[in-house]
Amino acid sequence: MDNLINDFSIGLFIWQALVLLSIGLWIYCLIDILKNKFVQNDKLIWILVIIFIPFIGSLLYLFIGKNEKMKLD
Numbered sequence: 001m002d003n004l005i006n007d008f009s010i011g012l013f014i015w016q017a018l019v020l021l022s023i024g025l026w027i028y029c030l031i032d033i034l035k036n037k038f039v040q041n042d043k044l045i046w047i048l049v050i051i052f053i054p055f056i057g058s059l060l061y062l063f064i065g066k067n068e069k070m071k072l073d
Helices: 002-035 042-052 053-064
Strands: none
Touching: 002 042, 002 053, 042 053
16 A cells, blocks of 8 residues: 555656646747747737647747747847
8 A cells, every 4th residue: 555655756757847847838928929020910929828838838838939030140
């Protein structure tokens, strides 16, 4: 019985860590979008993607959206 309780606690800890990382990633992406300039309506589109599809939208932004930022010379 003790083994079952310990395994459940580790599983719960892993889920909590994943949720916290997901929330942190979501906040980081939103702040990065708001701080930078994008072409036309791309900023609005990325904000909507991240708000309506939180985890996947954040990953998409990191892999695709960061390259679309306007370069300030």
